[in-house]
Amino acid sequence: MPGLRALLRPTLPRRLFGALVLAFGLVAAALLALDYAEFKHDMATHPGVQTLADHLGATLADTDEPRDAALVTQASAQMLNRMRRESGQLPGTVEFQLQDANGQTVFATPGATTVRPGTHWTAEARRGPWRLVIAEPRVSDTTVLGWFGRELAGYLLLAFPLVLLPLWIAVRRGLQPLQQLTHTVSVREAHDLSPLGLTPRHDELRTLASAFDALLDRLRQQRDRERAFVQDAAHELRTPMAVVAAQAHLLAHAGSAPERERAATALNAALQRAAHLSRQLLTLATLDETRSGGTDEVDLTDLVEQTLAQLAPQAQALGLDLSLDAPPSLRVRLPRAAFETVLLNLLDNALRYVPAGGRVAVTLEAGRHTLCLRVEDDGPGIPPADREAAFERFWRGATGAEVAGTGLGLAIVRRAALRLGGGVRITDGLDGRGCGLVVSWPKAH
Template sequence: MSWNKMLFHSLKSRTVLLYGLLFLVSYTIIFVIVYLHLRRAEQEETDWRLHRIFSAFEYRYFTGEELRNSLIVLPKFSRIPKEFFQHVAEEVAGFQPVLACRETRNRDRYIVFGFRRNEIWQVTYETEPQHFSKERILPEGHTAVLAKDFAQESFGEGARLVSLLMDKNNRILAASPSVEPDRERFRRFHYTHSSARLHYGDMENSRGRRIRLAWKSLPDGNMLVIGLNQHAADENLDRIVNAFWGVGAAVFALSILCAWILSCRMVRGIQRVGKAADRIAAGDYSCRVPLNNDGCEIDSLVVSFNAMTGNTETLMSELRTIADDIAHDLRTPLTRMIGRSEVTVSGNPTLEDALNTLGDNTEECRVMLVLINQMLEISKTESGAIVPERRELDLSALLEHSVELFRLPAEQKGQEIVLNLPERPVHFCGDSVKLQRLAGNLLDNAMKFTPPQGRITVALEQSAREIILRVSDTGCGIPAEEREKVFKRFYRADSSRHLPGNGLGLALVQAIAKAHGGSVGLESEPGRGSTFTVRFPV
C-alpha cells in the first residue's frame, strides 16, 4: 500500500482528519466567542470609564466647579421623573438635556444641564416636596479652568488619558499634554457633531496604538473629546490570544495522537475480517475471525462474518457433494447407454436389437432429463427465480385429488391410505401445481418406506394462525442423526439405497413450502414410522 493511499484513503486517516477538522472548527468557534466576549467586556469597561470622566469634565465646563461626590451622573435621561419634563416644557420651552445628575443624600433631587437655542441652563427639580428652579449658565472663562484640569487631572488613568476641547472648526482650545504628539491626528479625526448623546470611536496614534475616544458637542458649539490609550489592554488581549492558540495547538496535537490510536483500535477488528476474507478468497473456507472485544459493532460484524463464512463453507461442501452425486447419477445411465451401444455396434445386430437399444437409451435419457429438471426446479424455487402463481384454492380438494392418484398403486402394494379432512373447505392462496407436487412427493416417499399391510395417513388441519398438513407412515423410520439430512439434495439414507429414487423429492418439498412462506418438520421413530408436517401461515 502506497503512503499516499495509506494517508489519504484509509479509514484511519480519514477518521483522524475528520476529527481534526471538527476539533479545529469547534476550537475556532469557541475562540471567536471568547475573544468577542473579552473584547466586548473590555470595550464596555473602557466606555464606562470614558463616560464617567467625560461627565466630570462636562460638569466642570458647565459650572466651573468639580463634580461633587454627592452627585451621581445618570447614564440615561429615562431615569428622570416624567413630571420634570412637564415642568421644563412649561418653564423653559425648547430645553434639550445634555447632562443629568442626582443627589446621593437627597435622592429626590435632580440637577439637569441642557441648552435652549444657544443658551445653557441648569434646572433643579425636587420631587418631595416638589420644587422646580432654573438658572442660566454663562461658561465664559470655564475653558481656562478646563485646560488646567486637563493638565492636572487624570482620574487615576495616568498618561493613558487624553482630553481636549475643540471649537466648531476643530481648532484645539485646550488639551492635555498627552495630546501634543498626535495633535494633528486629533484635529483630522472624523467626529460626529451632535449634542444629543455621547459618541464613541477608535483611532491610532503616531505609534500605532489604539485610542478609544468619547466625544460630544457642547451647547455653545464647542466639542469635548476624552480618550483612553488602549495599548496595555490590547497587549493583554494579544497575550490571551497567543496563550489560547498555544494551548489549542498542544491539545490539538495530543488529540490527533489519541484519535490515531483510537482509530487504529477501532479498525483492528475490520482489518482482521479483511485478512480472513483474503484467505477465504484464496479458497480457505475454514478460516474464522476470533472475537477480541473490539466493541459491540465490530463483534457483531465478526459474528455475522463467521456465520456467513460457515454458510459458505457448508454451501461449498454441499455443492461438491451435489456435483459428485450428479456425476454419479449421470455416470451410471451414461455408462449403461455406452455399453449397450458398443455391444450393439460391435456385433451383428438385427433391426429388433437396434430398436431395443434405442428404446433403452431413450428411457435412460428421460431419467437423466427428469433428474436435471428436478435440480433446476429446486434451485429456481429456493432462489426465488420462480415465483409461485398464487391463487385461492381449496387444499382439501387438492389433497383428495392427490390421494386418489396414489390410492391404486398403494392398494397394489397392499398399503392403506387414510385421508382425514376438515368438514369445511380449507382455503389457501398458493400455486396449485407446486402444492400438488409437494403432496405427491410426500405420498410417494411414504409409499416407498411403508411395507405391505402398512398404513399411510394424510391429515389436514386449520387453526386461526396456520394450516397444517401431516403425512404419516408405518415404515422403517429414520434415525435421529439422519433426520436433518433427509431434506438435502441427493441424500439417501442407508435404508433407502436399494429403493428407486434420486434423493431430490424431500428437497423439492422443502423448497416449495418455503416459497409459500411455510416450513417442513419431521418426527420419526425407528421401526415405527415417520410423520412429515408442513405448516403454512394463514
C-alpha cells in the same frame, strides 16, 4: 485530475483530519458565540465607559473650582482619545461633557452635542457638584466578532497540532493490523478456505478476523457439501445409465419378440428413473442457488384441491385414499413455486411408500401468525432415530429400499421450506402409525 481524485479519495486518516478540522471549527464557533454573548451582556448591564465615568467622577468630587474640574476632564479626554488612536482598533472619539450643579456646561469635547443613544454607549456620574457624561462610539458586531476571532485563532492554531499529532500516530499504528489483514487476504489463493490464523490485539479487528474466519468456514462447508452432492449425483446417475446401456444392448440383440418387449420395458423404466432423478437434481440445484424470489397471492385451498384432483387417478390405481382438511378459502402471499415444490414432493413420497389400502391425509391450517401444511399417512413410517437423517440428500431408509426413488424428495422439501421462510419436521402419521410431514412458515404481512 487523477492525482486530485487520489487526493480526495476517502481514507481513514483523511476522514480523521477532516473530523478534527470540523471539531475545531465547531469549538471555535461555540467559543466565539459565548464571548460575543458575554460581551453584549456586559455592555448592556455595565459598559466599560461607566467604569471610566465612575473613576473620573470620584476624582472630580474633591475639586470645587470649575476651572480645575475642566482641566482634569480635558486632560482625561485627551489622554484617552490619544490612546485609542494609537491602538488603531477602536473607532471614533470618546466625548466628554462636564456640568456644574446649576446645569451649566463647564467642559465639553467638540462632538459632545451630537451624541445619540443609538450610536454611542453613554455613562453618567454625579459626584459632588459635578455631573459627568461620557459617550463612547459603539462598535459594530462584525468588528467585535473579528476581535474575538483573531484572539481565538491563535489558541486554536497552537492546539491543533498538539491534538492532531497523537491522533495521527494512534490511527497510523491502529491501521497496521488492518493492513496486515488486507495483505493476508489479498495474497491468499482462491481455493484456500483455511482460517486466516490472525488474532489482532484490537477488539474491532479481532471481531472482523473472527467474522471472516466464520465466513471461510461456511464456504468450506458449502464447498464440501457441493462436492459430496456432485459425487452422490454421479453415483446415482451411474446406475440408471448402466441399466439403460445394458437394456439398449439387449434390445438391439434380442432374438424374439418377448425378449425385445422385456428389454424395452426395462429400458423405459431405467429412462424414467434417470429422468426423475435429473428433475430432482435440477430442482434441488435451483433451490440451493436461488436466494430469494417474488411472492404471489395464492388461494392455498384451491391450489391443494387442484393438485389432489390431478393425483387422484394415480392414488386410485394404487388403492390409496386421499383426503383434504382445509378452510374453504385461504388466500395468502408466498413464493408459489416453493410451496408447489413442497406439496408435490410430499405427495409423491406418500404415493410411493404407502402400501395399497392405505390413507394419505392433507391438512392446511392458518394460525394467527403462521401457516401449516401437514401430509400424514399410515404407511411404514420413519423411525425417530432416522428422522433427521431423512432430510439428507440421497438418503434411503431401510423400509423403502425396495421402492424406486432418488432419496432427494425430503432434501428438496427442506430447501423449499427454507425458501418459504419456515421449516419442516417429521412426526408420527395417522393413528400413531406411518409418517407425518409438517411444514410451517410465517404469514406474510
